C-alpha cells in the first residue's frame with residue numbers, strides 16, 4: 001500500500017473513532033439537553049443525566065447545582081468532582097439509594113429505599129454523575 005493510501009486509511013480510522021465517541025461526549029461534564037435525551041436513549045450516562053433532570057424522577061437540581069441545568073438548587077452541595085468525594089461508584093450508588101446511611105437527618109430523599117428510582121436507574125444516574 002502506498003503512503004497516500006495509508007494516510008487515507010488513517011484519516012478514515014480517526015474520523016470513525018471520532019464518530020463513535022461523539023455520543024459519549026454528549027453527557028460528559030453537564031446535564032444532557034432534552035434533545036440529547038431523545039437522541040441517545042441507549043447511552044447509560046446520558047440516560048442517567050436525563051433521570052437526574054426529570055422533575056418527576058430525580059429532580060436533583062431542585063437541591064443541587066448541576067452543570068447544564070438552570071435551577072442552581074442550594075439545599076445540598078454542588079454536584080461536581082464526585083470521583084474525588086467517593087472512593088468508587090458503589091459508594092456513590094449508596095448515597096443515592098439511601099443517603100440516611102451517611103446522615104440520618106439528611107434532607108435528601110432515599111431514592112432507592114423509597115422506590116423513587118429503580119436500582120438500574122440509580123446505576124445510570126451514577127454513570128452520569130461520574131462524568132461531572
Ligand code: HEC
Pocket residue numbers: 052057058059060061062063064075076077078079080082085092095096099102103105106107108109111125129
Ligand atoms: C430535597 C433536597 C435534595 C434532593 C432532591 C437531592 N439531594 Fe442530594 N443532597 C442533599 C443534601 C442536603 C446533601 C448533603 C448531605 C446530607 O445532608 O446528607 C446531599 C448530598 C448529595 C451527594 C453527596 C455530595 C458530595 O459531594 O458529598 C450526592 C452525590 C447527591 N446528593 C446526589 C443527589 C442526586 C443524584 C439527586 C437526585 C437523584 C439528589 N442528590 C437529590 C439534598 C438533596
